[in-house]
Amino acid sequence: MTQQQTNLKSLLSDPSLLETRAFLGGEWVDAKDGATFDVTNPARGDVIAKVADLSRDEVAQAIDAAEAAMKGWAARTAKERAQIMRKWYDLMMENQDDLARILTAEMGKPFAEAKGEIAYGASFIEWFGEEAKRVYGETIPGHQPDKRLTVIRQPIGVVGSITPWNFPNAMIARKAGPALAVGCGFVARPAAETPLSALAMAVLGERAGLPKGILSVVTSSRSSEVGKEFCENHKVRKLTFTGSTEVGRILLRQAADQVMKCSMELGGNAPFIVFDDADLDAAVEGAMASKFRNNGQTCVCANRIYVQAGVYDAFAKKLAEAVDKLKVGDGLEDGVTTGPLINEGAVDKVQEHIKDVLDGGGTVVTGGERMDGLFFKPTVMTGVTDDMKVATEETFGPLAPLFKFETEEEAVEKANATIFGLASYFYARDIGRITRVQESLEYGIVGVNTGIISTEVAPFGGVKQSGLGREGSRHGIEDFLEMKYVCLSI
Ligand SMILES: NC(=O)C1=CN([C@@H]2O[C@H](COP(=O)(O)OP(=O)(O)OC[C@H]3O[C@@H](n4cnc5c(N)ncnc54)[C@H](OP(=O)(O)O)[C@@H]3O)[C@@H](O)[C@H]2O)C=CC1
Ligand SMILES: O=C(O)[C@H](O)CS(=O)(=O)O
Numbered sequence: 029m030t031q032q033q034t035n036l037k038s039l040l041s042d043p044s045l046l047e048t049r050a051f052l053g054g055e056w057v058d059a060k061d062g063a064t065f066d067v068t069n070p071a072r073g074d075v076i077a078k079v080a081d082l083s084r085d086e087v088a089q090a091i092d093a094a095e096a097a098m099k100g101w102a103a104r105t106a107k108e109r110a111q112i113m114r115k116w117y118d119l120m121m122e123n124q125d126d127l128a129r130i131l132t133a134e135m136g137k138p139f140a141e142a143k144g145e146i147a148y149g150a151s152f153i154e155w156f157g158e159e160a161k162r163v164y165g166e167t168i169p170g171h172q173p174d175k176r177l178t179v180i181r182q183p184i185g186v187v188g189s190i191t192p193w194n195f196p197n198a199m200i201a202r203k204a205g206p207a208l209a210v211g212c213g214f215v216a217r218p219a220a221e222t223p224l225s226a227l228a229m230a231v232l233g234e235r236a237g238l239p240k241g242i243l244s245v246v247t248s249s250r251s252s253e254v255g256k257e258f259c260e261n262h263k264v265r266k267l268t269f270t271g272s273t274e275v276g277r278i279l280l281r282q283a284a285d286q287v288m289k290c291s292m293e294l295g296g297n298a299p300f301i302v303f304d305d306a307d308l309d310a311a312v313e314g315a316m317a318s319k320f321r322n323n324g325q326t327c328v329c330a331n332r333i334y335v336q337a338g339v340y341d342a343f344a345k346k347l348a349e350a351v352d353k354l355k356v357g358d359g360l361e362d363g364v365t366t367g368p369l370i371n372e373g374a375v376d377k378v379q380e381h382i383k384d385v386l387d388g389g390g391t392v393v394t395g396g397e398r399m400d401g402l403f404f405k406p407t408v409m410t411g412v413t414d415d416m417k418v419a420t421e422e423t424f425g426p427l428a429p430l431f432k433f434e435t436e437e438e439a440v441e442k443a444n445a446t447i448f449g450l451a452s453y454f455y456a457r458d459i460g461r462i463t464r465v466q467e468s469l470e471y472g473i474v475g476v477n478t479g480i481i482s483t484e485v486a487p488f489g490g491v492k493q494s495g496l497g498r499e500g501s502r503h504g505i506e507d508f509l510e511m512k513y514v515c516l517s518i
Pocket of ligand 1: 271273
């Protein structure tokens with residue numbers, strides 16, 4: 029065990045939650061060949077854990093175990109599964125602080141935000157345990173006198189899951205919740221940057237009573253190998269992915285060979301529109317929440333901020349004043365509102381977008397510079413135009429670029445001018461404008477006079493190249509069910 033791992037364990041009320049072995053078929057295992065990969069704390073740059081680095085063959089074993097365990101798990105009543113899901117939820121909430129400390133240590137987000145993510149992730153486990161008890165079938169009036177028609181809905185089968193580093197608890201829970209609740213087997217491959225949160229979830233899932241093999245967490249540094257196993261193994265009936273559109277395309281191409289059902293939660297490029305009839309203080313508050321949550325590292329962060337000409341200067345001034353109050357630092361320190369970026373590539377992307385705006389004649393109102401390590405000053409820029417990179421590329425960092433517009437039609441046209449369609453936001457008070465704009469935006473999610481839209485009770489997902497399917501809400505369970513039509517001749 030590394031010294032840093034010892035240090036992290038010393039922060040936990042229950043040190044056994046810091047697991048570094050993979051959870052394979054109900055057993056805690058090292059990689060067969062003893063291989064491990066390092067997990068680094070992005071705030072300090074030190075290695076906090078060495079985690080089992082599984083091979084593709086070991087992933088195949090997890091899939092076999094999930095298929096074998098499904099027979100008994102799917103045969104239980106929905107209520108029995110729901111009781112175990114509820115116990116899992118209770119354990120996650122009872123251990124919220126420890127789970128949050130592990131999450132902050134491996135991902136960097138401030139402890140308060142990490143606690144919020146644990147509650148958000150746990151809410152999907154709770155929600156879908158309840159929803160599973162309402163997976164109804166139907167009877168259909170026969171098309172012939174001797175025919176009796178019914179429709180039943182059954183678990184789709186073994187699910188392969190690939191998730192990103194930015195929400196290392198909630199993105200898994202948003203998939204494992206519905207999949208396990210309806211009776212599927214579930215094999216999770218978390219991002220190599222952030223496997224510890226997933227392993228801690230598995231510790232608690234085992235304690236909650238999930239049967240051996242129904243859930244595996246296959247930690248591996250070889251993401252493309254794991255993806256190929258999920259896409260090529262005929263025992264896998266469903267692939268669920270959250271991450272960039274670029275990787276989503278790779279997986280969809282691979283999954284096409286066996287016509288595998290896929291759910292895709294992909295990249296975004298959210299517009300945030302401030303009209304001249306908006307409550308400016310509310311708009312600033314919403315922009316802060318949407319733009320700087322998780323240090324700008326969410327797929328639903330405001331990526332382009334459009335401000336109507338009449339309020340542009342006032343909004344820019346107010347926003348910069350709010351940004352200057354952010355406290356950048358180690359997420360485990362009290363009062364820190366903004367942690368580090370996840371890696372050097374993320375810092376490079378922010379710097380690239382800032383330089384591009386400056387080269388195009390834009391201005392830094394506040395921030396604009398890298399700090400020590402992976403820390404970056406939250407930044408507001410004005411004079412941003414549609415020919416700049418930030419207009420079409422997702423920054424995934426703490427940069428708020430302000431674009432000026434004149435008319436409602438212009439704002440909507442510019443907001444829609446992207447291949448993405450995940451989240452969008454606007455602030456206005458005229459009811460006619462609100463109705464027209466919410467109906468005209470080509471996005472799966474529209475926040476009106478709010479910058480935070482995420483909840484387990486609503487359908488989360490994108491249109492265009494931001495994804496396929498919806499997660500959360502009563503709709504999110506459908507992606508883990510198959511419909512069977514039975515025609516009985518009497
Ligand atoms: N719509 C949504 O809900 C979300 C979308 N995103 C989007 O993802 C991007 C940032 O997240 P990031 O994690 O860097 O995204 P990536 O798409 O690079 O990675 C996401 C996951 O996919 C894995 N992966 C990468 N390449 C492959 C492959 N060829 N086969 C199988 N798995 C692979 C990664 O593993 P590893 O890192 O270990 O290589 C990681 O676990 C942004 O574009 C953001 O918008 C992110 C979160 C949520
Ligand atoms: O990964 C993400 O960015 C999440 O989907 C955003 S949210 O659901 O936490 O808002």
